[in-house]
Amino acid sequence: MGSRSSRNVTIAVTGLAADGNPAPGVAVARSLRATRDFRGRLVGLTFDHRFTGAYSSYFDAVHLTPPPASGEGAYLTALQRVARAEKVDVLIPTLDPEALLCAAGHRSLSRMRIRTLLPSDGSIRRRAKITLPTLAPKAGFAVPRTLVVTSRATLDIALRQLAFPFYLKGSFADAKLIVTLDQAYIEFDRLSARWGLPLLAQERIVGDELNVAVLYDRDGRRVGAVPMRKLGVTSQGKGWAGVTLDAPELIALADRLMRALEWVGAAELEVIVDRTSGAVNLVEVNPRFPAWIYLATAADTNLPWAAVRLAVGERVAALPPPPAGVLFTRTVEDHFGSFDRVTALAGPSGTKESRA
Amino acid sequence: MKPHVTVALTSVHGGDAPSAGLVAAQMLRRQQALDVRLVVLATDAFADGIQGVHVADRVVVVPPLARDPEAFVARIRDLTRQERRLVLVPGSPGDTIALASWEPALRGAGARAILPRAVRLRELPFPSTGRGVWAPRHLVVAGSNRLQALRRVWRYPVGVRWADGEQAWAYNPTDLHAILAAGPAGAVAGVYEAVPGIEISVATLARDAAPASLVIARPLHVSENGVVWSAVTMANPRLVADARRAMAALRWRGPAEARFTLDDGGRLWFTGLTPGFPSWVSLTAAAGQDLVLQYVHLALGARPGRLSTFADEVFQARVSVDHPTTIDVLRQLVTEGETSHAARSRDHLRTAAPDHAHAPLHQ
Numbered sequence: 001m002g003s004r005s006s007r008n009v010t011i012a013v014t015g016l017a018a019d020g021n022p023a024p025g026v027a028v029a030r031s032l033r034a035t036r037d038f039r040g041r042l043v044g045l046t047f048d049h050r051f052t053g054a055y056s057s058y059f060d061a062v063h064l065t066p067p068p069a070s071g072e073g074a075y076l077t078a079l080q081r082v083a084r085a086e087k088v089d090v091l092i093p094t095l096d097p098e099a100l101l102c103a104a105g106h107r108s109l110s111r112m113r114i115r116t117l118l119p120s121d122g123s124i125r126r127r128a129k130i131t132l133p134t135l136a137p138k139a140g141f142a143v144p145r146t147l148v149v150t151s152r153a154t155l156d157i158a159l160r161q162l163a164f165p166f167y168l169k170g171s172f173a174d175a176k177l178i179v180t181l182d183q184a185y186i187e188f189d190r191l192s193a194r195w196g197l198p199l200l201a202q203e204r205i206v207g208d209e210l211n212v213a214v215l216y217d218r219d220g221r222r223v224g225a226v227p228m229r230k231l232g233v234t235s236q237g238k239g240w241a242g243v244t245l246d247a248p249e250l251i252a253l254a255d256r257l258m259r260a261l262e263w264v265g266a267a268e269l270e271v272i273v274d275r276t277s278g279a280v281n282l283v284e285v286n287p288r289f290p291a292w293i294y295l296a297t298a299a300d301t302n303l304p305w306a307a308v309r310l311a312v313g314e315r316v317a318a319l320p321p322p323p324a325g326v327l328f329t330r331t332v333e334d335h336f337g338s339f340d341r342v343t344a345l346a347g348p349s350g351t352k353e354s355r356a
Numbered sequence: 357m358k359p360h361v362t363v364a365l366t367s368v369h370g371g372d373a374p375s376a377g378l379v380a381a382q383m384l385r386r387q388q389a390l391d392v393r394l395v396v397l398a399t400d401a402f403a404d405g406i407q408g409v410h411v412a413d414r415v416v417v418v419p420p421l422a423r424d425p426e427a428f429v430a431r432i433r434d435l436t437r438q439e440r441r442l443v444l445v446p447g448s449p450g451d452t453i454a455l456a457s458w459e460p461a462l463r464g465a466g467a468r469a470i471l472p473r474a475v476r477l478r479e480l481p482f483p484s485t486g487r488g489v490w491a492p493r494h495l496v497v498a499g500s501n502r503l504q505a506l507r508r509v510w511r512y513p514v515g516v517r518w519a520d521g522e523q524a525w526a527y528n529p530t531d532l533h534a535i536l537a538a539g540p541a542g543a544v545a546g547v548y549e550a551v552p553g554i555e556i557s558v559a560t561l562a563r564d565a566a567p568a569s570l571v572i573a574r575p576l577h578v579s580e581n582g583v584v585w586s587a588v589t590m591a592n593p594r595l596v597a598d599a600r601r602a603m604a605a606l607r608w609r610g611p612a613e614a615r616f617t618l619d620d621g622g623r624l625w626f627t628g629l630t631p632g633f634p635s636w637v638s639l640t641a642a643a644g645q646d647l648v649l650q651y652v653h654l655a656l657g658a659r660p661g662r663l664s665t666f667a668d669e670v671f672q673a674r675v676s677v678d679h680p681t682t683i684d685v686l687r688q689l690v691t692e693g694e695t696s697h698a699a700r701s702r703d704h705l706r707t708a709a710p711d712h713a714h715a716p717l718h719q
Contacts, residue, residue, distance in 0.1 A: 019583070026676070235581065236372065326682060339670070
């Protein structure tokens with residue numbers, strides 16, 4: 001497929017939650033709309049009609065899909081329905097479980113003529129929080145002390161071994177800073193009910209929170225990397241402000257890790273640089289673009305657009321490092337329409353056209 | 357030529373709890389009726405100053421009103437010397453309460469504002485309504501008396517509404533104890549019996565006692581921290597008439613959000629009032645009643661017109677987006693206490709969404 005084709009492709013993007021803890025879908029769509037080279041269509045995929053990103057004007061159409069928890073079969077069947085209706089060329093999953101489903105179902109997606117830029121499902125599994133403590137040191141990262149919690153009994157062991165405060169994390173998402181014994185048990189019940197077991201109990205490292213968004217081509221060559229320092233976090237620990245950094249050492253560490261993982265496509269590495277020792281602690285590797293990816297686009301490093309071009313088979317030269325000192329703050333846009341838009345998406349067809 | 361006015365807004369911030377101040381600034385940026393110069397009054401360069409940069413012509417770091425009111429008023433006096441016809445818009449319930457207490461001084465400093473009468477602030481969050489307004493059984497508890505509510509509650513669940521608008525539900529005495537104990541020191545809470553039905557929110561504006569404007573919405577998607585991310589207007593005539601009657605009975609001056617429960621029989625139950633615009637105030641403009649613009653007009657001395665209608669079933673979806681700026685702007689705010697866009701084009705101040713995203717539906 002040539003460059004003309006990439007201009008006119010139809011791209012499906014997932015992850016349309018857009019409240020105070022947004023998924024990356026809207027930021028990915030904004031990045032694609034921001035490039036003058038893109039003249040195609042954007043199709044939003046959401047498993048919840050209440051997610052407000054579904055009603056933003058960035059998408060030409062929105063379809064309801066089953067939640068990833070419904071399994072690969074149901075998810076891919078729904079994708080097939082959308083692919084037929086919308087003639088989807090490229091799919092960008094922006095939620096961790098969806099990335100895994102799409103990586104595992106890449107042959108089915110290929111038969112549907114949907115192109116992706118994803119690592120293998122094996123690579124995605126190897127970067128899971130539970131396996132990271134083994135993998136990360138091999139790439140030169142430090143790792144916060146992490147204990148696997150599979151039951152109340154193992155939570156008790158963690159409580160004896162870790163000092164307060166520490167983090168209790170779901171294996172897919174969600175984390176709570178635990179400051180008391182009572183809270184530990186309450187959060188254990190809540191997190192295990194929501195995300196299943198095991199959970200992770202992780203030492204809290206005090207230091208600079210840095211994230212890096214990266215993109216690798218099918219040969220494992222880095223196409224772009226944007227490091228960012230969080231300047232402000234919400235009560236849930238999500239960044240609402242951040243600034244681009246000049247951090248070649250961090251990018252080099254990311255390259256070593258992602259090479260070990262045989263990574264293809266987008267990822268976000270979350271690290272904390274220990275204020276005392278200077279050690280770079282790897283906390284998470286997310287198999288997708290981060291919610292703050294529009295900062296990369298604003299810093300002239302449009303990683304989502306590069307991913308689309310790579311997905312359709314174009315060669316993309318390595319993007320220059322972004323300038324340091326580009327800052328973002330999280331604000332809101334309000335989008336208005338008839339309530340019919342909600343009933344259309346929540347109704348039997350599960351489809352909404354927004355830019356007809 | 358459009359009339360010129362400078363509008364100064366407080367509490368302009370986004371993150372996971374976007375303020376009415378931020379949304380009001382965006383509305384004033386989009387409106388076409390007035391030539392508005394927007395000044396964001398920030399209490400801290402980083403905490404809120406940097407968040408005002410993308411909507412404001414000028415961001416000024418000012419002393420916090422709650423901690424240093426005299427210095428705040430003095431700064432407003434300085435501003436009114438530089439910025440003629442300055443209208444002050446409170447961007448949060450807390451700011452509305454704080455500004456109302458200092459209204460005479462602010463007026464003396466040359467700022468124009470429409471604020472609640474200070475003597476009525478102590479009635480919050482359940483101002484006296486007079487006859488004809490249904491309210492569930494409730495009690496207002498303050499400071500050290502708060503936990504006495506535990507002995508006086510009739511039946512659970514009960515709603516707890518703080519004077520600044522925060523709300524929580526208690527399903528048993530343990531919940532209620534935890535909610536009341538966790539409240540800010542000295543804050544007043546209203547505890548009310550739950551009424552089965554639909555929760556609705558009424559955005560209202562009054563220059564005097566009677567509302568000059570009013571829009572009713574049903575919050576749809578509310579996040580765990582109580583922030584409304586989507587809502588839809590409700591304009592059936594009986595509901596509107598009942599809400600108008602209730603607001604007239606409240607005789608509350610200034611912008612406010614009144615909360616009601618609409619029960620199965622169609623009766624409105626008043627469940628508390630929060631001073632200031634609600635954060636969903638942009639929906640009022642989309643439905644044909646721009647309450648923020650009307651506030652500016654009224655503050656400038658316009659006479660309130662007859663209450664107008666608003667469009668029914670207008671849906672609002674709020675989307676978190678990141679706005680870029682540079683570290684140099686933050687540096688300027690920190691070192692100089694203000695930053696201005698005067699030398700630049702105004703184009704960059706537009707929000708990133710295409711125009712049609714903001715087009716009012718009634719047009």
